[in-house]
Amino acid sequence: MKKFSLVMIFVLLIGMLAACTPAAEKPADQPVAETPAPEKPAADAPTAEKPLRVAMVFNTTIKDGGYAQFGYEALMALKEKYNLEVSYQESVGDATIKDVLRSYAADGYDLVYAHELYFTEAVNEVAPEFPDVKFGVTGYMASSPNVIALDATNWQGVYLAGVVAGMMTKSNKIAMVTVSQSPIALTMVNAMYMGALTHNPNVQILHLFTGSFDDVVKAKEMATAAIKDGADIVYANAGLGTVGAIEAAKEHNTYAIGSSSDRSSLAPDLVLTSNILDSGRYITIAVEGLINGDLEWGKVYVLGVKEGVEYLAPFNNAVPQDVKDAVQQATQDMIDGKVPTPPSDKYMWE
Amino acid sequence: MSELTTPNALSIPIKDRVLQFARNNMGIVSTLISIFAIILALFIGGILIALAGINPWEAVTYLIKGSFGNRYGFGETLTRFVPLLFSSLSFAIAHKSGFFNVGAEGQLLMGAVGGVLVGAYVTGLNPVLHVILCILSGVLFGAIWAGIAGLLKIFLGADELINTMMLNYVALLLVDFLIQGPLKSPDSYLFVSATILPSAKLPIILSKTPLHLGFIISLVVTAAVFYLVYRTPIGFQMRTVGANRKAASYAGINIVWATIIALITTGGLAGMGGALELMGAQFKIVNGFSAGYGYDGIGVAVMGRYNPIGIILATLLFAVIRVGMGAMQRGAGVPFPLLNVIQGLIIVFVIASGYLTNKLSETVIGGRA
Numbered sequence: 094m095k096k097f098s099l100v101m102i103f104v105l106l107i108g109m110l111a112a113c114t115p116a117a118e119k120p121a122d123q124p125v126a127e128t129p130a131p132e133k134p135a136a137d138a139p140t141a142e143k144p145l146r147v148a149m150v151f152n153t154t155i156k157d158g159g160y161a162q163f164g165y166e167a168l169m170a171l172k173e174k175y176n177l178e179v180s181y182q183e184s185v186g187d188a189t190i191k192d193v194l195r196s197y198a199a200d201g202y203d204l205v206y207a208h209e210l211y212f213t214e215a216v217n218e219v220a221p222e223f224p225d226v227k228f229g230v231t232g233y234m235a236s237s238p239n240v241i242a243l244d245a246t247n248w249q250g251v252y253l254a255g256v257v258a259g260m261m262t263k264s265n266k267i268a269m270v271t272v273s274q275s276p277i278a279l280t281m282v283n284a285m286y287m288g289a290l291t292h293n294p295n296v297q298i299l300h301l302f303t304g305s306f307d308d309v310v311k312a313k314e315m316a317t318a319a320i321k322d323g324a325d326i327v328y329a330n331a332g333l334g335t336v337g338a339i340e341a342a343k344e345h346n347t348y349a350i351g352s353s354s355d356r357s358s359l360a361p362d363l364v365l366t367s368n369i370l371d372s373g374r375y376i377t378i379a380v381e382g383l384i385n386g387d388l389e390w391g392k393v394y395v396l397g398v399k400e401g402v403e404y405l406a407p408f409n410n411a412v413p414q415d416v417k418d419a420v421q422q423a424t425q426d427m428i429d430g431k432v433p434t435p436p437s438d439k440y441m442w443e
Numbered sequence: 444m445s446e447l448t449t450p451n452a453l454s455i456p457i458k459d460r461v462l463q464f465a466r467n468n469m470g471i472v473s474t475l476i477s478i479f480a481i482i483l484a485l486f487i488g489g490i491l492i493a494l495a496g497i498n499p500w501e502a503v504t505y506l507i508k509g510s511f512g513n514r515y516g517f518g519e520t521l522t523r524f525v526p527l528l529f530s531s532l533s534f535a536i537a538h539k540s541g542f543f544n545v546g547a548e549g550q551l552l553m554g555a556v557g558g559v560l561v562g563a564y565v566t567g568l569n570p571v572l573h574v575i576l577c578i579l580s581g582v583l584f585g586a587i588w589a590g591i592a593g594l595l596k597i598f599l600g601a602d603e604l605i606n607t608m609m610l611n612y613v614a615l616l617l618v619d620f621l622i623q624g625p626l627k628s629p630d631s632y633l634f635v636s637a638t639i640l641p642s643a644k645l646p647i648i649l650s651k652t653p654l655h656l657g658f659i660i661s662l663v664v665t666a667a668v669f670y671l672v673y674r675t676p677i678g679f680q681m682r683t684v685g686a687n688r689k690a691a692s693y694a695g696i697n698i699v700w701a702t703i704i705a706l707i708t709t710g711g712l713a714g715m716g717g718a719l720e721l722m723g724a725q726f727k728i729v730n731g732f733s734a735g736y737g738y739d740g741i742g743v744a745v746m747g748r749y750n751p752i753g754i755i756l757a758t759l760l761f762a763v764i765r766v767g768m769g770a771m772q773r774g775a776g777v778p779f780p781l782l783n784v785i786q787g788l789i790i791v792f793v794i795a796s797g798y799l800t801n802k803l804s805e806t807v808i809g810g811r812a
Contacts, residue, residue, distance in 0.1 A: 148773070154779065180773050180774070180776070181772075181773075182769060182772050182773050183772070183779050184779045186731040186734050187635075187729035187730050188725060188729055188734045189734055189769075191724075191725075192519050192766075193769060193773075195515060195519075195653070196515060196516065196769065196770070196773065197773065199513070199651075211633055214631065214633065214635065233632055234632075
């Protein structure tokens with residue numbers, strides 16, 4: 094035992110010597126080089142004035158293949174386009190978001206964007222402490238003059254999907270799988286109904302909700318039940334459950350419409366289209382608004398088809414031209430403001 | 444001929460000289476070993492960072508700069524320090540009393556619930572009184588939560604490791620339920636609890652940072668707790684029960700009483716950490732209120748060898764890691780998963796160094812330090 098310990102001590106001492114050399118160098122030259130040059134701007138300085146510094150915060154990983162990833166990719170595209178200095182932090186919890194926002198703001202970033210609904214209150218709490226910094230959030234509240242809140246309508250894209258579903262259904266029954274019966278979900282169901290009604294007065298919606306954002310199996314079972322019940326179009330907007338519902342449609346050779354992102358790869362012949370919520374548009378709108386000065390800070394913007402946040406993915410070959418034309422028309426109607434907001438408190442057909 | 448009678452330093456075998464040095468300077472040696480472990484972990488982490496295509500010096504610079512190098516980061520580090528210190532104290536006191544409490548996470552959450560109940564719903568109090576009541580309520584809730592597992596152990600012999608761990612999940616889901624239902628803030632769109640009143644908020648002690656009064660409270664409480672354990676009769680009883688229940692019983696110590704005091708202390712400390720985090724930093728319970736402080740506290744206590752100075756230093760290290768990791772991501776663009784790897788490396792190395800120090804002290808002293 095003694096020998097063993099001595100060997101360990103020896104290993105430690107040798108290792109310590111080895112590790113000490115680089116560690117001693119670091120404090121000597123690093124801070125000097127670090128303080129005057131916040132890395133990138135030095136190279137860019139001659140070309141233009143100081144580049145805009147934009148920071149973005151995500152609550153999940155940026156590789157989520159959806160919401161956060163779109164935002165991250167948009168940020169990188171903006172970086173190239175406008176020569177921004179960007180930084181981001183991912184997987185930030187609700188408990189630490191305020192510290193992250195303050196760190197960025199204290200670091201002198203021009204725009205700090207929180208890409209998550211649940212960060213809304215934190216952004217509004219931190220923003221008044223840094224009046225010179227602009228804050229953005231994908232949320233529903235902007236209580237300080239340096240905050241902008243960008244939100245999706247969450248129904249305009251569904252309305253377009255409803256137009257497609259209403260025209261494509263033969264049994265006049267459309268299955269709709271969502272997560273809950275919340276006001277947002279009810280708005281979506283009613284938007285689907287309104288869209289379908291435009292070209293099909295006899296349409297019926299079978300609304301099913303899974304109660305969970307990640308219950309793939311339940312979504313699949315529910316979609317299967319609806320198909321057995323006569324539905325011949327499945328529209329799925331149920332988080333991860335969307336995949337399950339489309340899977341059910343695939344097994345029963347039924348048309349499906351996806352949501353959030355383009356789901357055609359799941360069943361290329363059967364997924365007619367997907368109503369896309371392009372979460373990358375938020376940061377783009379915020380940054381371009383800051384550069385062009387055409388956004389009013391201290392306001393909540395609810396964005397939809399007109400602003401390019403919501404739209405339909407490319408149609409598959411099963412969709413005939415007249416449906417495409419109808420969607421075109423519906424899009425134009427919505428941009429012109431002819432489509433009223435659907436009710437959020439009850440089913441329209443009740 | 445004279446060499447035989449008066450051996451000079453050179454003639455002593457090298458092995459004995461090393462041992463002698465180690466014996467005389469055990470404190471310094473063990474500190475050096477810990478520091479070396481951290482450096483080694485950072486060194487390996489640096490290699491990983493370099494493999495990911497990022498300049499490791501830049502990343503390490505941000506780790507230091509982010510947690511100490513600027514005013515805000517410094518304040519943030521000391522703010523993270525508070526709940527970590529309480530949860531590690533909680534684990535350490537339980538350990539001293541022969542009680543394995545891995546439920547600090549749940550007790551901390553319940554402490555925050557206690558804080559919200561008094562902080563948000565009791566109105567019209569003087570700020571000093573309100574803050575004190577809030578903290579006491581947090582202590583009470585934490586103590587009750589630990590008490591459930593403790594009473595099960597005392598009266599039914601149920602294993603407290605399982606019970607405290609399972610109660611973490613109960614607490615987590617209970618808090619989820621509370622912030623979605625009874626405690627939900629009526630004027631928020633999200634599932635968060637009501638915000639505590641301004642009179643229950645702790646004052647900031649360093650302007651332009653989040654550092655709040657809880658930091659000073661935490662240091663005072665640490666001193667008080669170790670005074671209780673090492674300098675009072677009940678502390679002696681707690682430690683004796685912890686060392687050997689049967690011997691303690693034979694010596695006439697009231698085991699139930701000592702265990703109950705230990706329970707109140709351990710649960711109360713975690714609950715107090717939750718209440719202070721609520722009153723100083725977050726002001727309301729959000730989803731994921733405790734970012735794993737209860738679990739990190741176990742590592743901190745082990746790393747700090749259950750002694751006050753060690754725990755304070757280890758807590759500081761964990762807080763620096765927590766804050767610095769964010770800065771590494773923001774400044775140098777180190778990917779988040781890699782940060783978790785480096786954090787794991789530091790913990791593994793430091794705990795391994797603790798083992799090494801124990802072995803070393805067994806060798807040179809013939810017992811544990």
